[in-house]
Structures are given as C-alpha cells and as structure tokens.
C-alpha cells in the first residue's frame with residue numbers, strides 16, 4: 001500500500017484549481033469565456049531573447065551540467081541590472097542566487113531560515129504560493145492586513161507585540177498581487193527599521209517591479225538604506241519579459257539569506273539549463289524598450305477597464321501597478337458567489353478575492369491579460385446583468 005507522507009497531506013489545497021476546472025468545463029461546452037482569472041502573461045517573449053536562447057541551445061557547451069549555483073554571466077547581469085536600474089550595489093559572487101522561477105525561492109526561504117514551529121509574517125491578501133513554503137517547512141504564520149484605506153500597505157504599528165516578537169521572516173510584494181498597490185520609498189525605509197527593531201528577515205517579492213503606472217516607477221526594497229542588512233529581493237523574468245514558461249528569476253541582497261537559498265539548491269537542483277540562463281542575461285543586459293512597451297500596454301488596458309467600469313457605475317479604483325485590478329464586489333454578493341455568478345451568467349472568469357486571504361473577501365481580482373476589446377466586452381457583459389443600473393441612473 002502506498003500512502004502519502006504527513007507533510008504531503010498537510011500541503012494547502014490549490015484554491016484556484018477549482019476555478020481552472022470550472023473554466024475548462026465552460027470551454028468544453030463551447031462557451032466564449034473571457035478569462036480574467038489567471039496571471040499568465042498573454043504576450044510572447046521578445047524576439048531578441050528567444051534568438052539568444054536558440055543560439056545558445058545550439059552550443060554543445062550548454063548541454064553539460066552547469067555550475068550548481070548558476071552561470072557567472074547571469075549573476076553579473078543581475079548585479080549590473082540592479083546598479084543600472086536602481087543604483088543598488090550587488091556582489092555577484094555572494095549576493096545573487098539564480099532561481100528556476102522566484103516561486104522556488106519563496107518556498108525555499110522558510111526551509112532555509114526557520115525551524116518547525118517558528119513564525120512568518122505574510123500579507124493578507126497575498127500570493128497563495130507563500131503558503132506552500134509555510135507547509136513544507138512546518139512553520140506557522142501571522143498575517144498583516146492590506147487594506148484600501150492604507151493603500152494596501154501593512155500598518156506595522158497595528159501589529160501586536162506578540163506577533164512582532166515571534167516573527168522571524170516576513171514577505172512583502174509590491175507592486176502587489178492581488179491588490180495592484182505600490183510601495184513608496186518611505187514605506188521601505190520603515191520596513192528596514194521595523195525589521196531591525198524586531199529582528200525579522202525580509203523577503204520582498206518584486207515580481208511586478210517593472211509594471212508601475214501613471215509615470216511612477218515602483219521602488220526596489222534594496223534602495224532603502226540598510227535593506228541589505230535585513231533582507232533580499234526576488235526578481236522574476238516571468239512578467240517583465242513574458243518568460244513565465246522559461247522558469248527563470250533570481251534573488252539579490254543579504255548574503256546570509258542568499259547562501260541559505262543556495263545551500264538548499266545545491267541539494268535539490270543542478271541549476272537551470274545554461275542556455276536559458278544566458279538568454280536571461282541577454283534580457284537583463286540589453287535595451288529595455290520591450291519592457292517599457294509592455295508596461296504601456298498594461299496601462300492602456302487598465303485605463304480601458306477603469307473607464308468602462310465607471311461608465312456602468314462600478315466604482316473601481318485604478319491599480320497603480322502589477323497587471324491586476326482589485327474590484328469591489330457589489331452587495332449582496334460574497335467574493336465567491338460573485339465570481340461564480342460572473343462565470344455562469346456572463347462567461348467571465350475572475351479570481352475570488354477570498355482565495356488570497358481573509359482580507360480579500362469583498363473583492364475579485366481581474367487580470368489585465370486580454371486585449372482592450374475583450375476587456376470592453378467583459379464590462380459590457382457585466383452591464384447587461386443590471387447590477388449597477390441604479391448608480392447609472394443617479
């Protein structure tokens with residue numbers, strides 16, 4: 001008889017697996033679903049990066065085992081990128097860990113830094129995969145509510161003395177998935193102070209770092225003075241360069257935290273296919289015009305969504321970054337009921353906010369990952385449901 005281990009059984013259920021199933025069922029029925037539920041970039045990887053992979057894949061040198069901790073070229077490119085883009089100094093030898101996607105680093109960190117029963121601090125709402133690391137490392141967690149009145153930033157002063165005292169590691173993520181909130185330099189400065197006062201290691205998930213709107217550039221956590229003493233930042237190529245399927249990213253910052261990740265990876269992986277690492281280095285080193293075009297594309301989509309929603313009387317707030325919009329659910333629906341209703345009655349798939357945590361209740365998350373026409377059509381379909389008619393008449 002084969003049984004799963006206790007650890008496997010305690011892994012969290014994938015909340016969004018149910019959504020994927022429902023969408024697939026609707027597609028099989030031949031329904032024209034506008035899928036705004038997932039976070040998968042819809043644009044192709046820029047051609048110069050694909051070409052760099054093609055050339056490197058033809059080189060037999062890339063077919064061998066490569067250095068366990070990643071190729072020097074990519075680590076140097078990550079350091080140069082941080083210097084050029086954020087004026088942050090990074091030592092490529094000790095302050096960079098190459099990751100097969102940043103999700104891996106986020107799951108590895110609690111294993112590398114915490115002991116069973118230790119506490120983490122996680123944002124609520126937050127990226128659900130943070131909980132995978134919690135379960136694998138047998139640690140516990142407290143949450144930091146992200147609320148609209150506080151621009152979706154945690155309020156450190158509101159955390160109890162107990163929570164502050166027991167937390168050993170905290171995760172932050174700006175521009176934020178799912179709320180679209182963006183951090184400020186002042187907030188990151190406060191974070192460094194908070195981390196120092198309470199002896200907490202910080203991991204800033206900068207997955208949407210390139211995607212800030214209205215001319216505002218999202219700050220890097222490492223720009224805050226002293227940040228490297230307390231934390232790291234995780235940067236993925238999945239979003240900025242539409243490379244989600246390539247599985248490549250990196251962490252930079254505090255050498256001890258980077259070493260913890262690297263030690264775990266020495267035991268789990270032999271790094272990524274070197275041709276992918278080379279192409280990632282090309283992405284970071286070359287002209288960043290493709291990133292600016294992508295950012296502008298998401299901003300146009302955001303504007304269409306917000307304008308169209310306002311036209312039908314749906315009072316939504318424009319996200320400041322990321323490629324998500326966080327929309328309030330009309331009364332009397334809960335997040336899940338409203339998401340189900342949109343799929344059933346309007347063939348629109350969205351992610352229910354409560355899947356991201358308790359403080360996600362009352363919202364749905366919409367991905368800006370379809371073209372402007374489809375976004376317009378989605379709002380027109382919502383309009384036909386008549387939910388916001390009263391507001392329009394006012």
Ligand SMILES: Cc1ncc(COP(=O)(O)O)c(C=O)c1O
Pocket residue numbers: 039100101102103104127173177205207235236237238244247248249
């Ligand atoms: C907030 C956040 N962090 C991390 C990731 C993981 O990115 P990857 O593993 O592709 O680098 C995602 C992907 O959706 C995300 O939304």
